[in-house]
Amino acid sequence: MEKxxxxxxxxxxRNAADDVFKENGLTTQQAVKMFLTQVAHSGKSPFDDLFRAKNQK
Structure with missing residues (x-):
């Protein structure tokens, strides 16, 4: 089921992000789906280091 x-x-x-994704052959929707899928499969976020650094202070 999709949500x-x-x-x-x-x-x-949004417009700036759309332009970057378009240059790479993606829509913003596709890019967000790729991001969420990667996080779900890897169990990691590209923001993990940012969160850890903030929590360790």
Whole structure:
């Protein structure tokens, strides 16, 4: 079963991200799905080091 995720993002941020993904042959939706799938499969987030550093202070 698929779930719908909705987020609010500033228009300029969304447009800039759309441009980057488009240059790489992706839509923003595809990129977000890839991100979530990678996190689910690996059990790791690209933000893990940021979280650890903040929690260790």
């Amino acid at each position: 719908l995720i909705q987020i609010r993002v500033e228009e300029d941020v």
